[in-house]
Amino acid sequence: MIDRGFIRNFSIIAHIDHGKSTLADRLLEHSGAITKREMRDQFLDDMDLEREMGITIKANRATIQHKYNGQAYMLNLLDTPGHVDFHYEVSRAMAACEGVLLLVDAAQGVQAHTVANAYIAVEANCEIILVINKIDLPAAHPEEVALEVEQVLGLAAEDAVFTSAKTGEGIDELLDAVCARIPAPIGEINAPLRALIYDAKTDIHRGIINHVRLKDGVVKRGDKIRTMAVGSEHIVTEVGKFTPKPVAVPQLSAGEVGYLLAGIKTLVDVNIGDTITLATHPASEPLSGYEAPNQMVFCDFYPGPGTQTPDLREAMEKLWLNDSSFTYEPVTSDALGIGFRCGFLGLLHMKIIQERLERESDVNVVQTAPTVTYEIGLNDGTFIHIQSPSEMPDMSSVQEIREPFCRANVIVPSHFVGAVLSLSLDRRGIHKKTEYLSPTRVMLSFEFPLGEIIYDFYDKLKSCTKGYGTVDYELIDFRGGDLVKLDILVNAMAVDALSVIVHRDKAVTRGRRLIIRLKKEISRHQFEIPLQAAIGAKVIARETIKAFRKNVTAKCYGGDISRKRKLLEKQKEGKKRMKQVGNVEIPQGAFMSILEPDD
Amino acid sequence: MWDGVLSNEVMSECGFYVHVPFCETKCGYCDFYSVPLMDRPTSPLVARLVTDIEGRAGEYSGDIVTMFIGGGTPTVLPISDFRALFSALGDVAGTHKPREFSVEANPATLDEVKMEILASAGVDRISMGGQSWHPSELETLERLHSPSDIAPGVALARRFGIGRINLDLIFGIPGQTLETWAESLRKTIDLGVDHIACYGLTYEAGTRLTSQLRAGVLTPCDENLEADMFELAVEMLRGDGYAQYEISNFARPGQACLHNLIYWRNDMYIGAGPSAAGYVDGVRYKNVSDVGRYVQMIDSVGHAVLQKERVTGAALAGETLMMQLRLNEGIALGLFASRTGIDLQQVCGSRLEMLRGRGLVDVLEDVVRLTDAGRLVADSIISDLYADVHAAEALSDRS
Numbered sequence: 001m002i003d004r005g006f007i008r009n010f011s012i013i014a015h016i017d018h019g020k021s022t023l024a025d026r027l028l029e030h031s032g033a034i035t036k037r038e039m040r041d042q043f044l045d046d047m048d049l050e051r052e053m054g055i056t057i058k059a060n061r062a063t064i065q066h067k068y069n070g071q072a073y074m075l076n077l078l079d080t081p082g083h084v085d086f087h088y089e090v091s092r093a094m095a096a097c098e099g100v101l102l103l104v105d106a107a108q109g110v111q112a113h114t115v116a117n118a119y120i121a122v123e124a125n126c127e128i129i130l131v132i133n134k135i136d137l138p139a140a141h142p143e144e145v146a147l148e149v150e151q152v153l154g155l156a157a158e159d160a161v162f163t164s165a166k167t168g169e170g171i172d173e174l175l176d177a178v179c180a181r182i183p184a185p186i187g188e189i190n191a192p193l194r195a196l197i198y199d200a201k202t203d204i205h206r207g208i209i210n211h212v213r214l215k216d217g218v219v220k221r222g223d224k225i226r227t228m229a230v231g232s233e234h235i236v237t238e239v240g241k242f243t244p245k246p247v248a249v250p251q252l253s254a255g256e257v258g259y260l261l262a263g264i265k266t267l268v269d270v271n272i273g274d275t276i277t278l279a280t281h282p283a284s285e286p287l288s289g290y291e292a293p294n295q296m297v298f299c300d301f302y303p304g305p306g307t308q309t310p311d312l313r314e315a316m317e318k319l320w321l322n323d324s325s326f327t328y329e330p331v332t333s334d335a336l337g338i339g340f341r342c343g344f345l346g347l348l349h350m351k352i353i354q355e356r357l358e359r360e361s362d363v364n365v366v367q368t369a370p371t372v373t374y375e376i377g378l379n380d381g382t383f384i385h386i387q388s389p390s391e392m393p394d395m396s397s398v399q400e401i402r403e404p405f406c407r408a409n410v411i412v413p414s415h416f417v418g419a420v421l422s423l424s425l426d427r428r429g430i431h432k433k434t435e436y437l438s439p440t441r442v443m444l445s446f447e448f449p450l451g452e453i454i455y456d457f458y459d460k461l462k463s464c465t466k467g468y469g470t471v472d473y474e475l476i477d478f479r480g481g482d483l484v485k486l487d488i489l490v491n492a493m494a495v496d497a498l499s500v501i502v503h504r505d506k507a508v509t510r511g512r513r514l515i516i517r518l519k520k521e522i523s524r525h526q527f528e529i530p531l532q533a534a535i536g537a538k539v540i541a542r543e544t545i546k547a548f549r550k551n552v553t554a555k556c557y558g559g560d561i562s563r564k565r566k567l568l569e570k571q572k573e574g575k576k577r578m579k580q581v582g583n584v585e586i587p588q589g590a591f592m593s594i595l596e597p598d599d
Numbered sequence: 600m601w602d603g604v605l606s607n608e609v610m611s612e613c614g615f616y617v618h619v620p621f622c623e624t625k626c627g628y629c630d631f632y633s634v635p636l637m638d639r640p641t642s643p644l645v646a647r648l649v650t651d652i653e654g655r656a657g658e659y660s661g662d663i664v665t666m667f668i669g670g671g672t673p674t675v676l677p678i679s680d681f682r683a684l685f686s687a688l689g690d691v692a693g694t695h696k697p698r699e700f701s702v703e704a705n706p707a708t709l710d711e712v713k714m715e716i717l718a719s720a721g722v723d724r725i726s727m728g729g730q731s732w733h734p735s736e737l738e739t740l741e742r743l744h745s746p747s748d749i750a751p752g753v754a755l756a757r758r759f760g761i762g763r764i765n766l767d768l769i770f771g772i773p774g775q776t777l778e779t780w781a782e783s784l785r786k787t788i789d790l791g792v793d794h795i796a797c798y799g800l801t802y803e804a805g806t807r808l809t810s811q812l813r814a815g816v817l818t819p820c821d822e823n824l825e826a827d828m829f830e831l832a833v834e835m836l837r838g839d840g841y842a843q844y845e846i847s848n849f850a851r852p853g854q855a856c857l858h859n860l861i862y863w864r865n866d867m868y869i870g871a872g873p874s875a876a877g878y879v880d881g882v883r884y885k886n887v888s889d890v891g892r893y894v895q896m897i898d899s900v901g902h903a904v905l906q907k908e909r910v911t912g913a914a915l916a917g918e919t920l921m922m923q924l925r926l927n928e929g930i931a932l933g934l935f936a937s938r939t940g941i942d943l944q945q946v947c948g949s950r951l952e953m954l955r956g957r958g959l960v961d962v963l964e965d966v967v968r969l970t971d972a973g974r975l976v977a978d979s980i981i982s983d984l985y986a987d988v989h990a991a992e993a994l995s996d997r998s
Contacts, residue, residue, distance in 0.1 A: 526976050527957060550826035552977040554770075554799035554847040559616050559868055560876040560885065561918065562906075568921060572986040583953065 004255040005184045006071060009213065011078040011093045013121060014103035015111035015470065019133045023103060023165035027077060028062055030171045063241045063257070068179035075178055076257035078198075090117060092272065094124035095288075096198040096213030096257060099182030101174070102155070103131045106140035106162075110148050110437055112411050112472035118153050127182050130155045131174060136164040148437045185215075185255030192283035193217030193225070195252075195260070195276040202321045208264040209246075212276060213257050215287055220251035224279040225262060228286040229271050233279050234262035266321055293325040295343030296404070296475060297350055297370045297454050298387040300331055300497065301357070302339030304364030304588055305577045309338045315361030316340060319353065326353050333390070335497045335581050336366060336591070341387055344370075347454050366588045368497045372451045375402035375478045389499035392485050395536060401483040401501065404450040407432075408473035412465050414442045419464040427452040428503060450475065451501070486511050486540075488518065489532040493582040497591055507533075512541040521590035524548040529584055612664040613879070614861040615697070617652060617688065618872030619673040620644070620890060623708070627741035627811070628769075630803035632874035632888040633671040644873075644890050645680040647897040649687040651871040654901060656691045659869060659879070663695040665858035667702075669726075674708040682716055689720035699763075699857040701726055706752030707744035714759040724763035724856075725756045726794075732783040736772045739817075740800075741807070746786075753790050763854060765794035770828040771820040772800055780828045781835065788839045793854040797832045798847050799825060826975060833971065846925050846974055863926045865919045873903065881915075883908045913992035916941040917985045924981055929961075929968025943967065946991035947984050954980060 014020040064075040078093040094100065100121045104114055121128050130149055132142040146157035161177050163170035187194075199211035212219075219225065223236045240248040241258040252258045264270055275286035303312045316328050327343040344350040347370060354365055368388075376384050376393065377400040386392060408429075412420055414436070421431060424446050433445040448457075453473065461469040486507050488498035498518075502510050511533025518531055522545055533541040553564075578585035621641060622633045656663065668688065676684065692700055701724040702717055717725075731737050732746045753764055766787050770780050787795055800820070802809040811817040820828075833843055841849035845863055848856065861868050870877035874888035886903040887893050896903040910918060916939040923930045936942045944951070951967060954960040959973035959980060969977055 526959065526979055548822065548976060548979070550799075550822055550829060550975050551979045552799070552829075552846060552975055553801055554797065554829065555801050559614075559862055559870055559878065560874070561862075561922065562876070562883075562885065564921065565918060568917065568982055568985045571982045572989055575982075575986045 004187070004189065004253070006073045006179075007076065007185055007255045008073060008099065008178050008182045009076045009078070009097045009185055009255070009257055010099040010101060010178055010182050011097050012101045012103055013090065013117035014133075015105070015108075015113040015117075018103050018105040018108070018111070018114075019165045020103055023101070023131070023133060023163070024062075024077060026165045026168055026171050027064055027075075027175065030168065030175065063243050064175075066175045066179060068176050071179075073179045074256075075175070078257065090120055091124065092198045094120060094126055095273075096196055097124070097126055098185055099127035099129065099178070101131045101178075102128050102149075102153075103133050104145055104149060106132045106134045106142040106145050107137045109145045109441060110152055110411060110443075112409050112470035114149075115152060115409055115411070115443070116472035116474070118155075128155060129174075129177050129181055130157075130160040132160050132162050133165055135162050135169065136167050144438060148441065152435075152437055152443065187215040187254040189216070189218060189254040191216035191254075192281050193219050193223075193276065193278045194283045194287050195219060196287050197227075197270060197272055197274050197276060200270045200272055202266070206261055208261075208266065208270055210260045210262070210264070210270060210276070211257075212252070212260050214252050214254050216254050216283065217278070218251050218253040219260065219276070219278070225260075225276050226279040226282060227271065227274045228277055228283070229274040230269065232264075232269055234264055237261045237263055272324065293345060294475065295325075295327055295345060296372060296450060297344045297347055298341060298373065299344075299350060299370045300333065300336070300339050300341050300368040300388065301328075301354070302333065302336040302366040302368075302497075302591075304366045307363040307365070311361075311363050312340065312357075312365070315357050315363045316342075318361060319356055323353070323356075325349070331388070333368075333497045335495045335579055335586070336368075337579075339366075343387065347458075366591055368591055369500060370454055371501065372404050372454060374404075374483070374501055376400075377402065377480075389485050389501050390496040392499075392501070395485070400480045402478040402480045403483060403501075404475055405447050405477055405479050406450045406453070406473040406475050408446045408448050408453065408471055410444045410446065410461065410469055410471045411437070412442055412444070412469040414440050416465040416469060417442055417444065420444055420461065420469060423457075423460055423464050424448070427457060447476065448473065449479075449481065449503075484535045486514075487534050488514055489530070489534055489539075490518070490522070490586065491529045491582050491584045492532075493584075494534075495581050495586070504535075507535055508540050515541055515543045518586075518590055519543045519545055521587055522584065523587075525584060526551075527583070612662045612867070613659060614665040614667065614858050614866070614868035615656065615663045615691065616858070616868055616870045616872075616875055616877070617648070617666070617668045617673075618870070618875040618886075619648070619668065619670040619676065619684070620873045621670065621675050622672045623675050623705075623743055624741070627739075627807040628800060628803070630806050631671070634890060636675055641676055641680045642683075643894055645676065645684050647894050648684060648872055650897055650901075651903065652687050652691065655869045655871045655877075656694070663691065663869070664698050665861060666692060666697050666700045667858040668722075669703045671703075672705045672708060673702055674704045674713055678712060681713055685716050685720040685722075692721035697721075699724055701763075701765075701856065701858055703728070704752070705744055706748040709752050709755055711755070711759075714755055714761075718759040718761060723761060724765070725761050726765040726796075726856075727752055727767065729766040729783075729787060730769045731772065731775070731779075732786045733775075733779050736769075736775055736779065736783075739772055739774060740769065749786075750790060753792060763794070764792040765796060765856065766790070766792050767796045767798060768832075769798050769800050770832065771825040773817050773820060775820065775828075777824065777827055777831065781831060784832060784835050788835070788841075793851040794856060795836060795841055795849045796847050797829070797836075797849065799829065829975065842927075844927050846977060860926075863922050865922045878910075881909055881911070883910055912939075913941070913989045915939045916943075916988045920984055920988065921981050924967075924969060924984070925977065927968060929966050932965050932967060941988060941991070943984075943988075947987040950983060950987055 012020045012023060062077050064077060066073045066075055078096060102118055132145050134140060135142050142162050146160040149155050150157040161174050163174055194216040195212040195214045197210050198213055201209045203209050219239055221236050221238055225236055226233045238248050238261040239252045239258060240246050246259055277283045303309050325345055328340040331341040332338050354367055357363055357365055373385050373387055376386055376398055379397050379399050410420055427448060429446040429448045431446055435443045437443055461471055482504045483501055484504050484507055486500050486502050487494045515531040515533050524545055526547060528547045529545040531543045532539045577588050579588060620633050621636045624635050700722045702722050703726045706727050729749045730740055730742055756764055768783055802812055836849040840851055843849050844855050867879050868877060873886055873890055873893040876885045884904045884907045887905045893903045919939055932943055951962055955962055958970055961968050961970055973980060
């Protein structure tokens with residue numbers, strides 16, 4: 001058994017695309033944890049979708065052997081997601097680490113998530129090793145980037161390690177630095193068991209695989225354990241480590257990272273962030289957990305073509321067992337029937353969940369426009385929180401509507417400052433601070449209504465900065481604003497699934513855009529269909545879908561009616577993809593198309 | 600309004616359709632199965648056609664009450680083949696004494712010899728493709744005849760004692776105006792024919808006209824203009840004593856096409872010839888749409904049926920309503936229910952009520968029929984009701 005003094009637990013944090021997964025691959029390969037033959041590119045990104053999108057979503061893990069100063073070290077690498085939506089998973093991994101590698105692209109320099117992730121590491125008391133990566137790139141300027149980091153985060157540029165994960169340059173030095181600079185885990189091997197569940201996965205054959213970081217004590221097969229928050233008791237059937245393949249070991253002890261099986265069937269019985277202790281010899285205090293997931297974006301999922309509500313429910317239950325960071329509850333819409341109101345960490349998270357649902361369970365999902373939580377002050381002085389415009393109480397009982405605000409940092413080359421300021425102004429942003437990271441790069445700090453930036457801000461920022469701008473945001477508070485509920489009426493009937501909450505100043509533009517889109521989506525009917533955008537009883541925009549004047553095939557079919565019947569069959573199938581609102585057939589695609597960003 | 604047009608007898612007997620798959624050239628809008636004649640020998644096909652006709656007529660035990668020879672252009676056949684074909688058909692007519700025996704003809708392909716053959720075979724009705732009285736419109740349609748062929752063609756038929764004549768007209772032709780359409784209608788009416796069919800030009804997949812449309816070299820008729828043309832036809836023809844009895848078909852009293860009524864009422868008919876369809880005792884069938892394969896199949900297996908389907912349940916109800924609703928007489932709900940097992944009031948009652956409210960259908964006692972306004976949007980109404988009928992079946996299957 002290795003001495004705890006030679007164990008290092010660390011993770012890698014980086015802005016997306018700064019080479020985190022490649023570095024993880026290189027570390028594994030370099031230390032012989034996996035052979036070249038086993039190496040698929042980006043070994044740790046083992047979910048199809050992650051591989052396709054080139055990003056890491058779920059935290060992963062591996063144990064690496066490394067010799068430093070003649071001594072064998074056991075390095076536990078916890079991979080973390082690279083995207084801003086997954087703060088929560090990052091914080092989970094950090095709670096199980098003593099140190100992090102802060103990876104920065106030597107050509108691109110500091111980006112918004114570099115800053116955001118570094119702050120999480122500082123809060124988690126993790127030792128930070130600055131790694132300037134991609135030094136093989138022709139455009140690399142590693143020393144300047146290191147100075148930039150020093151400027152923003154106060155990490156000494158001279159301590160930076162320069163690597164190329166692609167060529168393998170600097171990897172040895174980096175592993176040495178991990179051994180030398182990251183503290184050994186502290187904790188008492190003789191104290192009562194305390195193991196943090198920092199992740200859990202469902203395996204259809206083996207039940208729940210708990211990913212644990214042991215702070216104190218020892219755990220082995222046959223131990224009777226208790227989860228301190230949930231209070232359930234189980235017998236341990238196996239403990240092991242990730243090499244990165246799971247390998248059973250006789251026991252896990254303080255400081256180590258590994259997995260634990262205890263015959264737990266579903267994630268409902270496991271609270272990620274909970275502390276495991278021994279039932280026979282329990283610890284008195286649980287470990288301080290991690291940041292709980294904070295759902296910031298909400299939308300409804302309804303069954304799409306060929307999918308029934310029970311199918312969708314089953315698919316959501318299954319996915320939730322694998323990713324409990326989204327929430328869902330049943331909801332009924334007049335227009336779309338029975339579906340689920342879901343909460344997500346961010347817009348990307350929403351998109352990933354939707355794709356995983358469709359891919360992993362073969363269901364079709366109709367999704368409504370994403371929204372944020374609004375705080376509604378009622379006349380009686382109480383407040384309620386709503387996650388959908390359709391939950392808005394009668395306006396006569398509403399005193400005020402408060403919207404969530406976030407603090408956002410935007411990092412751009414300095415000549416894009418004007419473009420970013422005008423975009424931000426358009427999104428009701430409040431400019432707080434301008435900070436020069438270097439003579440050519442700037443970090444702009446804003447406060448934004450969250451609802452203004454969840455939607456398409458990221459795309460807009462990318463396009464107005466030629467792809468150079470990056471943004472990161474965190475929720476700060478709720479603030480009152482001149483907000484209104486904008487209803488969309490189709491043939492004089494309000495379609496609940498199309499309502500949005502917007503600032504009064506933007507209501508006309510938004511309403512007009514929604515109905516113009518809707519007009520493109522809805523086919524002409526036997527009658528004229530007015531489309532209206534309205535605030536309360538006041539109509540602020542109107543379009544009309546004209547009735548068709550002629551819709552008849554004046555043709556002689558002769559005796560061969562097969563083609564005519566085929567056409568009717570096709571139309572019949574098409575109608576199944578329609579949602580009937582009053583007498584109007586709205587294609588399900590219409591509910592999606594309003595989500596598309598402006599041209 | 601339409602009552603006087605129809606004969607009073609209930610048509611539950613069988614029609615007989617024969618498809619002659621040759622044309623001089625193929626018209627740009629046509630999607631019926633036909634091949635350009637060129638110098639192709641037609642006798643191998645006609646020999647098999649005669650076999651098919653004799654076989655089909657011989658195996659049917661009931662009465663053949665209508666005969667319809669279409670195509671293609673039956674009248675393009677060389678004289679010896681033409682004679683052979685109509686000799687066989689004359690035999691069938693002699694046996695069954697049909698109430699109606701129609702032949703399609705192109706005005707430019709009629710001559711005295713052929714007319715004599717038709718008359719002696721018992722043909723009593725000729726359906727001619729007039730299409731338009733304007734050369735430029737005929738050119739757009741790629742028709743070979745000219746307006747000046749129309750009147751002589753009609754006169755020729757009459758001279759041989761074939762008094763029942765239909766002329767087809769087409770509206771919605773690119774470049775056509777309300778004025779030229781009115782003129783075509785007027786000239787046709789003035790010929791004194793007893794039946795006029797007004798077809799809206801449709802762009803069928805695979806036709807030259809459709810590819811021209813896609814290529815942007817053709818500007819389709821505006822929807823409003825087309826609707827105006829349709830309404831003008833109804834108005835003018837009604838004024839001159841032609842009652843509309845089907846969306847595109849207008850006839851003087853007693854002159855409705857009995858054979859086409861069989862199709863629209865979804866009754867029985869036998870089909871012979873390449874690509875011909877038949878519907879006998881609840882089974883639909885369709886012959887192969889290829890002259891060569893047709894010849895082979897007739898020689899080897901004695902028929903040329905490629906597809907066969909027994910139609911029941913919602914499919915039967917769907918077909919029946921899609922055909923019957925095109926007729927001004929509409930759907931008799933009681934008969935419909937006893938035939939299909941589906942009560943339309945029950946499965947689409949609320950839809951019918953809504954359509955009635957909008958003035959698109961009339962529901963009088965036991966009969967549902969489209970109004971004039973309803974006929975203009977008949978496709979969408981039929982499409983909705985068709986889906987309702989199938990949805991009701993799907994629902995009852997599940998429970």
